Amino acid sequence: MEIIKTIKEMQQKIEQLKKDGQTIGFVPTMGYLHEGHLTLVEEARKKADIVIMSIFVNPLQFGPNEDFDRYPRDIERDERLANQAGVNFLFYPEVREMYKTEMSFHITVKGLADVLCGSNRPGHFDGVAAVLIKLFNIVQPHFAFFGMKDAQQVAVVTSLVEQFNFPIEIVPVPTVREEDGLAKSSRNVYLLEEERKDATVLFQSLQLAKGLIKAGEKNREKIQSEMKRYINQHSSASIDYVEIYTFPDLKPLQSLSGLVLIAGAIRFTNVRLIDNMTIDI
Amino acid sequence: MEIIKTIKEMQQKIEQLKKDGQTIGFVPTMGYLHEGHLTLVEEARKKADIVIMSIFVNPLQFGPNEDFDRYPRDIERDERLANQAGVNFLFYPEVREMYKTEMSFHITVKGLADVLCGSNRPGHFDGVAAVLIKLFNIVQPHFAFFGMKDAQQVAVVTSLVEQFNFPIEIVPVPTVREEDGLAKSSRNVYLLEEERKDATVLFQSLQLAKGLIKAGEKNREKIQSEMKRYINQHSSASIDYVEIYTFPDLKPLQSLSGLVLIAGAIRFTNVRLIDNMTIDI
Numbered sequence: 001m002e003i004i005k006t007i008k009e010m011q012q013k014i015e016q017l018k019k020d021g022q023t024i025g026f027v028p029t030m031g032y033l034h035e036g037h038l039t040l041v042e043e044a045r046k047k048a049d050i051v052i053m054s055i056f057v058n059p060l061q062f063g064p065n066e067d068f069d070r071y072p073r074d075i076e077r078d079e080r081l082a083n084q085a086g087v088n089f090l091f092y093p094e095v096r097e098m099y100k101t102e103m104s105f106h107i108t109v110k111g112l113a114d115v116l117c118g119s120n121r122p123g124h125f126d127g128v129a130a131v132l133i134k135l136f137n138i139v140q141p142h143f144a145f146f147g148m149k150d151a152q153q154v155a156v157v158t159s160l161v162e163q164f165n166f167p168i169e170i171v172p173v174p175t176v177r178e179e180d181g182l183a184k185s186s187r188n189v190y191l192l193e194e195e196r197k198d199a200t201v202l203f204q205s206l207q208l209a210k211g212l213i214k215a216g217e218k219n220r221e222k223i224q225s226e227m228k229r230y231i232n233q234h235s236s237a238s239i240d241y242v243e244i245y246t247f248p249d250l251k252p253l254q255s256l257s258g259l260v261l262i263a264g265a266i267r268f269t270n271v272r273l274i275d276n277m278t279i280d281i
Numbered sequence: 282m283e284i285i286k287t288i289k290e291m292q293q294k295i296e297q298l299k300k301d302g303q304t305i306g307f308v309p310t311m312g313y314l315h316e317g318h319l320t321l322v323e324e325a326r327k328k329a330d331i332v333i334m335s336i337f338v339n340p341l342q343f344g345p346n347e348d349f350d351r352y353p354r355d356i357e358r359d360e361r362l363a364n365q366a367g368v369n370f371l372f373y374p375e376v377r378e379m380y381k382t383e384m385s386f387h388i389t390v391k392g393l394a395d396v397l398c399g400s401n402r403p404g405h406f407d408g409v410a411a412v413l414i415k416l417f418n419i420v421q422p423h424f425a426f427f428g429m430k431d432a433q434q435v436a437v438v439t440s441l442v443e444q445f446n447f448p449i450e451i452v453p454v455p456t457v458r459e460e461d462g463l464a465k466s467s468r469n470v471y472l473l474e475e476e477r478k479d480a481t482v483l484f485q486s487l488q489l490a491k492g493l494i495k496a497g498e499k500n501r502e503k504i505q506s507e508m509k510r511y512i513n514q515h516s517s518a519s520i521d522y523v524e525i526y527t528f529p530d531l532k533p534l535q536s537l538s539g540l541v542l543i544a545g546a547i548r549f550t551n552v553r554l555i556d557n558m559t560i561d562i
Binding site: 007011015018019021100101103104105106107108109110111112129130133134137138140156159160162163164165166167 | 288292296299300302381382384385386387388389390391392393410411414415418419421437440441443444445446447448
């Protein structure tokens, strides 16, 4: 695995790879890799000749009171894991390499960003969209792989690629979970010991919703309130949101039908966790 | 010359051309071609193997009270001229092909768009930036050619490419003029007969400024007021702006030094004309 730290070198490498007729699979990450990321690499290896992973904690997508500074980082471990997983090139730029000057352009995500994590993290998806345009232009992949744990991010990137005509296929990859169902996340390390077990409530509440739907329930509010009741009864977490939308266009719907996204976010002492499920009704 | 009307077909063609090792020069236009555009094609032919011209009157860059509907169009003539000039592929999509759905993303151009035409045409460069991201992703050129008549557009696109890391070289091309100095423009056809002669005042006021600068004048306000006086004395036009900034970062400066842009916009009965000059002091 080769580590590349400058945009210029990455673009030169890509130009050569494309001249050689190689297809490129791209796994953008913020590092602190876990099995979720490694599953993305596995999928990328199946579809593309060359796998490029980026590790970049993008300041633009963190709010002023969010965890940019304390977002977990461990580049030595990440290098080892990426290498073992079969990544060919690790693009690992510094912030000042990615943002050489102040940006003269601001991207505002409309509609798609007004719900779920977007309403709780104003500006977050604006920053995601901006850095993805940059990364897509640097890596110029044929395929880009995103975990469904960040379902709203999948919705945003799908629109970004379609509406701006990037010649890239977005490949959503199912969420990887711990044995007890907790979705893998770099932020799980911030759970207190006594919170770790409680943290499964979010996944369990999704299973509860699935059960209700299988039993014929289609009322959005009823399902949401059952999920909230379950989370409150079985954990110390506070609920940020439990919501249901169409997917991937994230429109509200009163009676569930078609492909729907059921998503929740809950807070523990030092961490906010998200999880979701899509279900075709 | 081949005419291509869909994004998909254009992208497939590009993929094949790149596989064949061809370099691509791109000339984006809004059609109603004049010698200025054809000079861009000429420059593109010098630098690239294949020249792709787009003709697309982009609704996003016109304000609600601007001339989108009456912007001059003549596709048969454009096809003939593009073909004669040596364009290999003419990309000519309809509005509904370029904007299949309402955009979920709005791009705001900051700083660079707050001066000159930007302050007179709010949202104009936002729309320019959005359509250029689309066109760059569709055509994926090695080089893109822009006329210096739209100097602020050159400044915006230069930043766009740098800050979003498009692997594209922007090539600015000097303004092409009529014999009497009037900058070629698709909008010149809207000059009334008696206004046509007066229309040269803008170019003449730039020459006046150049003369003053050569004679040692460095005071921005003095030069601007001399230019305004000249335009008012010698024409029926009303002045939108006469301004001087650094180029290409468009910062104000009191005493002229370095590369500066002197730019003006004036209005006649049915048309607003712009012109400019860069001068290294």
